[in-house]
Each structure stands twice: as structure tokens, then as C-alpha cells.
Amino acid sequence: MKKLNVVDLFSGCGGISKGFEEAGFNILLGVDNWEDALKTFEYNHKSSKILNTDISKLSGKDILKRLNNNEVDVVVGGPPCQGFSLAGNRKRDDERNLLVFHFARLINELQPKAFVMENVLGILSMAEGKIKKDLMNEFSRIGYNVLEPKGLFAHHYGVPQIRRRVFFIGIRKDINKSPSYPIPTHYDKETNQLDLIPKRVKPSVNVWQAISDLDFLKDEDKEETIRDYEIPPESEYQKEMRNKSQKVYNHSVSNHTEQTKKVISFVPEGGNWENLPKKYQNIRSYSNTWKRLHPRKPSVTIDCGHRHHFHYKANRVQTVRESARIQSFNNN
Numbered sequence: 001m002k003k004l005n006v007v008d009l010f011s012g013c014g015g016i017s018k019g020f021e022e023a024g025f026n027i028l029l030g031v032d033n034w035e036d037a038l039k040t041f042e043y044n045h046k047s048s049k050i051l052n053t054d055i056s057k058l059s060g061k062d063i064l065k066r067l068n069n070n071e072v073d074v075v076v077g078g079p080p081c082q083g084f085s086l087a088g089n090r091k092r093d094d095e096r097n098l099l100v101f102h103f104a105r106l107i108n109e110l111q112p113k114a115f116v117m118e119n120v121l122g123i124l125s126m127a128e129g130k131i132k133k134d135l136m137n138e139f140s141r142i143g144y145n146v147l148e149p150k151g152l153f154a155h156h157y158g159v160p161q162i163r164r165r166v167f168f169i170g171i172r173k174d175i176n177k178s179p180s181y182p183i184p185t186h187y188d189k190e191t192n193q194l195d196l197i198p199k200r201v202k203p204s205v206n207v208w209q210a211i212s213d214l215d216f217l218k219d220e221d222k223e224e225t226i227r228d229y230e231i232p233p234e235s236e237y238q239k240e241m242r243n244k245s246q247k248v249y250n251h252s253v254s255n256h257t258e259q260t261k262k263v264i265s266f267v268p269e270g271g272n273w274e275n276l277p278k279k280y281q282n283i284r285s286y287s288n289t290w291k292r293l294h295p296r297k298p299s300v301t302i303d304c305g306h307r308h309h310f311h312y313k314a315n316r317v318q319t320v321r322e323s324a325r326i327q328s329f330n331n332n
Contacts, residue, residue, distance in 0.1 A: 005070060007031070007063060007110070009055060009077035009103060013040035016076045016118065018329070021045065025074065028067055031055060056102050060109025072110050078118040078165075079103050100135055108142040113175055115144070117168040121151050124166060135168070144170035147179055155298040156184035159328045160205040160237065163301040188298065207312055208295035209235040211322045214251060215313070222253050243330040251321035263290065264315040270294035293318075299326045 003026040008017045011030035021027050027048045030041040038050045051058075051066055063072070079099040100119065107115050124132050132149065139146045147169045154163040169179045188204040216230035227248045233239045242248075256264075263283070267275050273290040274281070283290075293299050295312040302309065302323050311318055318326070 004073035004113070006074045006076060007067075007072050007112075008041075009075060009106060010079050010099070011041055011050075011077070012037045014044050015327070015329070016078060016116075017041070017045060017048070020074070020076060028070060028072070029063065031058065031063070055099065055106070058102075058106065060106055063106070063110065072112050073114070075103075075107055075110060075112045075115045076117070077103055100131075101138065104135065104138045104142065107139070107144070107170070111143070111172065113172050114177075114179070115168075115170045118165050119168075121164055121166055124149060124151075139168070139170050143173050145173055146170040147181070150181055152181065153184075154328075155188060155204040156186050157182065158186050158202075158205060158237075159298075159326075160207055160210040161299045161302060161326050161328075204298050205235075205237050206296050207293045207299050207326065209237050210241075210299070210325050211238075211318075212295075213238045214248065214319070214322055214325070217251060217253060217314075217319065219253055219314075219316075221251075222255060224250070224252050227251055238325075241325050241328070241330045245331040247331075248321060249331065250324070251319045253319065254317050256316055261315040264292070264310050267292040267310065269312055270297065302326055 003024060005028045006017065006020050006025045007029045008014065008020075008027065009031050011017060011032045012034065014027075014030055017027045017030060027045050029049045029051060030038060030045065031051045031053065032038050032041070033052060033054050035052055038052055042048070042050050049066060051063070053062075064070075079102075100117070100123070103117055123135075126132070136146055136149075147167075149166050149168050151164050151166050154161050154165070167181070169181075171177050171179055184201055186202050186204045212234050213229065213231045221227075229242070229246065229248055233242060263276060263280050266277060266280070267273075267290055269292055271290075271292055273283075276283075276290060289308050290310070291300060291308060292310045293312045300309060302318075307317055309318065310316065311322070
């Protein structure tokens with residue numbers, strides 16, 4: 001069977017593309033305006049092309065020209081979410097909110113068989129639901145049947161991270177297919193009603209199961225280098241993430257001042273800034289700052305700041321490799 005061709009808009013380093021590639025799709029192109037992310041995309045998708053541009057100024061014809069008019073079967077993407085995020089100051093007229101409609105515009109111009117768009121939960125409630133309604137109406141107008149958007153937890157599907165994202169899945173109206181959301185494969189007591197979960201699912205993967213085999217790192221290991229594993233895999237997840245490699249990459253300690261390490265040391269497993277002595281609480285004081293991961297639970301959402309969350313045992317932020325593990329990126 002011929003592989004379906006995928007274009008990834010707002011691709012970043014290619015996380016969505018990686019999932020589609022592992023599911024048997026052919027990734028043609030990653031589009032973003034962040035050069036460093038595209039370099040990573042290019043490294044991880046060696047048979048794909050990249051395009052560094054402002055998507056608001058991009059047309060479907062531009063994409064097809066870049067692809068030598070190869071057919072685009074599926075378009076995927078996660079438009080920047082800051083304008084919708086519940087963690088920020090949401091403004092209806094934030095220019096970043098318009099990017100979801102540029103996504104819809106390019107769907108209209110390319111007319112793929114299907115699309116998948118990912119975003120934060122706040123997109124459903126923004127402007128009292130008007131953004132979602134307008135977007136759904138636009139997808140219908142340009143010829144797509146779209147599933148009712150749904151928030152899915154990553155840790156219900158084997159990822160050791162409590163990351164909830166909304167998905168819009170559309171199928172072109174002339175195609176006789178009915179998409180559906182995947183059934184959870186994992187559960188946890190805090191975010192699942194256990195009586196509604198199929199009996200065959202497994203407990204969610206926790207942080208210890210994700211990264212404990214990386215605990216050999218020492219405070220002085222600050223140089224970027226390729227290291228040998230010093231601990232055998234201690235879970236099935238770790239075996240999967242090693243991907244048969246005997247080496248570990250991007251696993252080096254960040255530089256912290258002695259003061260920073262001291263402040264981190266006050267935070268217990270699963271704790272945050274509220275556990276700090278009062279004289280330190282005004283440094284950064286919202287719920288996800290100075291957050292120490294709990295080894296027996298899935299991680300909180302790993303964000304791009306890379307300085308809000310700390311190792312469950314060591315007084316430091318996670319290494320790049322530990323963060324990648326928690327997000328289910330393997331060793332390649």
C-alpha cells in the first residue's frame with residue numbers, strides 16, 4: 001500500500017511528524033519560522049524537506065512548488081498556542097490566535113484527504129467558545145467533516161507526562177471515512193474514572209520508569225558529550241526509549257548557582273514553590289514553578305522554558321535527554 005504524504009505546518013522540531021512517521025506515513029515537508037527547530041526537524045527526517053517562512057504569508061501553491069507538485073494527503077500541525085493558553089493572559093485579538101485560521105486557509109488551498117490540528121484546551125473556551133465555533137464552521141465551509149474537538153491526555157497513551165491537548169480531526173467530505181479518537185491504553189487514578197476505563201489498559205508510565213536509568217549523571221558532568229549507559233534499563237519503557245542504542249545523547253547537567261541548588265533542595269517530591277521558606281517564595285510564585293517531579297507519578301507538562309521543573313532526586317533541572325524521555329522521544 002502506498003504511504004500517504006504528510007505536510008507538517010508549525011512543525012517545530014517535528015514531534016507530530018515523528019508520530020506520523022512511526023505510524024507509516026511519508027513526511028514530505030516541515031514548515032516553521034524557527035531556524036534551530038527546523039535544523040532538528042531536518043536531522044530527524046532526512047528524507048523530508050524544510051521551509052523556513054512566516055505561514056501567514058505562505059500559500060498552498062508555494063508548498064506544492066516546494067514539493068514539485070507531489071500530492072499532499074494529510075496536513076498536520078500545532079499552531080502556536082500562547083494566545084489560547086489558560087496559563088497566560090488570553091486576549092481574543094492576540095495575533096497568534098489568527099494562525100489557526102491560516103492553518104484552515106492552507107487546508108482549503110491544498111485540499112488534503114485529512115488533517116489533524118493540535119492545540120491547548122483554552123481554544124475551546126476562548127471568546128466564550130466563538131473561536132472554536134468559527135473554526136469548525138470554516139472547516140465545514142471548505143469541505144471537511146470534523147470530529148467534535150476533544151482534549152486527550154498523553155499519559156493515557158503511554159507517555160509519562162500529564163499533557164492535555166485538544167485535537168481537531170477532519171476528513172474531506174468526498175471521502176467515505178469516519179475517524180474516531182483512540183481508546184486509552186493507560187490509566188491513572190487522578191484523571192480517570194476507573195469504572196469507565198477498559199479493563200485491558202495498563203497503569204500510566206511514571207517518571208521513575210521513564211528516566212531512572214539516567215541517574216548515573218554527576219553534578220560535574222556538564223560537557224556536551226556522548227555517554228555510555230552505566231545503568232541497565234529498569235523498565236520496558238526505558239528499553240523502548242533506548243531503541244537498542246548503547247549510547248546516550250544530550251545528557252549533561254545545566255549550570256546552576258549554589259543558591260539555586262539550595263532553593264531546589266527545599267522542595268520535596270511533587271512539591272512546588274509553596275514548599276519553599278517564605279524568604280524564597282517571591283522568586284517565582286505560580287503553581288508550576290520550582291516544581292519537583294514525583295518519581296511515582298507521570299510528569300507535569302514539560303514546557304519550553306526548561307527551568308520550572310526539577311529532577312525527582314537531584315537538585316537540578318532535567319537534562320535535555322531526560323526531558324526528551326518524558327516526552328517519549330527515543331534515543332535517535
